[in-house]
Amino acid sequence: MSRFLFILAMVLACFGVSATAQGFGALARVEAEARITDKGQGLDVNLPLSQGVPWRLYTLDVPRRVVLDFREVDWSGLPLDFDRAEAALSVRTGGFRPGWSRMVIELGRPLSVAEAGMRVDPVTNKAHLNLRLTPTDPESFALAAGAPHDPRWDLPPPAVVVPKRKPDGPFLVVIDPGHGGIDPGAEREGLNEKSLMLTFAKELTEELRRAGLEVVLTRDEDEFVSLVGRVAIAHEVRADLFLSLHADALSEGQATGTTLHLLSRSASDEATALLAERHDRDDLLSGVDLTGQDDEVASILMDLARAETEPRAEALAKTLLGSIKKDGLPLAKRSFRRGAFSVLKAADIPSILIEVGFMSSPRDLANLRDAAWRARLAGAIRSGILQWIETDQARAPMVRQ
Ligand SMILES: [Zn+2]
Known part of the structure; x- marks a missing residue:
C-alpha cells in the first residue's frame, strides 16, 4: 500500500509542471539534393531540410553506426540514390516515436565525427545539416560510442518517472x-x-x-x-x-x-x-x-x-x-x-x-x-x-x- 501511495504522489506531483519541449511544430522535409558520399576514407552527409529542426547526433558500437535524431522530419523526399558511399553499409530512416524521427547510418569502418552542424537560413528558414566523418581506430570508436542522456530525447525508463521539466519553462x-x-x-x-x-x-x-x-x-x-x-x-x-x-x-x-x-x-x-x-x-x-x-x-x-x-x-x-x-x-x-x-x-x-x-x-x-x-x-x-x-x-x- 505504501508503495502504491508513493506512486500516486509521484504521479500527482508531475501534473501541471510546464514544458521544456521546443517550439517546433512543423514537419521538416528532406530536400532532393540530400546525399551521403565517400570523402577519402571518411564520409560526408549532406541533408538539406525545408526548415531547421532540433536534432542530435551520436554513435553506437556493435554494429558501428551513426544515429541522427530529429524533431520531426518527413523522409518521403529522400532520393533513392541518397546513399552513394562505400563507407556506409546501409541507411535506415523512420519515426522512432510520435513526433520524432531518426536516421541510422551503419558504418563499414570506424569513423569519428570531425564536423557536424546545421545552418539555418535566417530569411528562408531552410536548413542544411552537414556531417563529416573521418577514420579512427576501433578502440577510440568504442570509447566515444553511446547514446547521450538527455531527458528531452530519451524515452522514459519503464517505471513511474517524474519528468524533469523546468518549473519556470514556457507554457x-x-x-x-x-x-x-x-x-x-x-x-x-x-x-x-x-x-x-x-x-x-x-x-x-x-x-x-x-x-x-x-x-x-x-x-x-x-x-x-x-x-x-x-x-x-x-x-x-x-x-x-x-x-x-x-x-x-x-x-x-x-x-x-x-x-x-x-x-x-x-x-x-x-x-x-x-x-x-x-x-x-x-x-x-x-x-x-x-x-x-x-x-x-x-x-x-x-x-x-x-x-x-x-x-x-x-x-x-x-x-x-x-x-x-x-x-x-x-x-x-x-x-x-x-x-x-x-x-x-x-x-x-x-x-x-x-x-x-x-x-x-x-x-x-x-x-x-x-x-x-x-x-x-x-x-x-x-x-x-x-x-x-x-x-x-x-x-x-x-x-x-
Ligand atoms: Zn471537423
Whole structure:
C-alpha cells in the first residue's frame, strides 16, 4: 500500500509542471539534393531540410553506426540514390516515436565525427545539416560510442518517472487543426474544413507565440494524422493544454456560432477503461509509463489524473466563452457541450475542441473566410487562455500539495 501511495504522489506531483519541449511544430522535409558520399576514407552527409529542426547526433558500437535524431522530419523526399558511399553499409530512416524521427547510418569502418552542424537560413528558414566523418581506430570508436542522456530525447525508463521539466519553462499549447490529408472534413462552396482549420491554426499559433506561449501543431500541412496520433503528440511534448479546431457542417438545423466541446463523463470513463487495457500504455500520461502497472492501477492513476484535469478544462471553457462573448463574437445557442471525442481523451492534459463555426451556416462561412474576423477570434482565444493560466496557476499549489 505504501508503495502504491508513493506512486500516486509521484504521479500527482508531475501534473501541471510546464514544458521544456521546443517550439517546433512543423514537419521538416528532406530536400532532393540530400546525399551521403565517400570523402577519402571518411564520409560526408549532406541533408538539406525545408526548415531547421532540433536534432542530435551520436554513435553506437556493435554494429558501428551513426544515429541522427530529429524533431520531426518527413523522409518521403529522400532520393533513392541518397546513399552513394562505400563507407556506409546501409541507411535506415523512420519515426522512432510520435513526433520524432531518426536516421541510422551503419558504418563499414570506424569513423569519428570531425564536423557536424546545421545552418539555418535566417530569411528562408531552410536548413542544411552537414556531417563529416573521418577514420579512427576501433578502440577510440568504442570509447566515444553511446547514446547521450538527455531527458528531452530519451524515452522514459519503464517505471513511474517524474519528468524533469523546468518549473519556470514556457507554457506549451498543442493546437490540433482538425482533419487533413485524405480526410477533408466539411466541404462547402469549394472550401474544406481541413484547410480552413490549418490556416486558422497557424494564425492562432502566431497570436499565442506573440503572447509568450509555446505552440506545437499536430500537423502543419495537409496530411492525415490519426486521432490517437494527435493525442500522442500532446503527450510527447508534454503539453499543458490541447486545443482541437474544427468547423463542421450540420445537415439539419441552423447551428451557427462558436461552440466549445469537452469530453463527456461517460466517454471519459469508457476511455479510461479502454485505454487502461492497452498494452502499449507508455503514452497515456505524460512522463508516466504505465506499461508495468496492472489494469486496475493504470485505471486508478488515469482516474486521478482526470479528476484533476476535468475541472481545469471546464474552467478554461468558461473563461474562453466569456472572452469570446466579451469581444462580441457570435456564440452558438448551446455554446458549451460535452461529447465522446477521441481527440479529447488525454487524461492529464486539459483538452477542448473548438467548433470555430459551422461551414453549413452562411454567416459562419463568411466569418471563417474573413481574415479580420479570424484575427478577432484568435485574439479572444489568446486572452481567454492567458486569463485561465493565471487563475489555474494560482489554484495549482492548493490542489497539488
Ligand atoms: Zn471537423
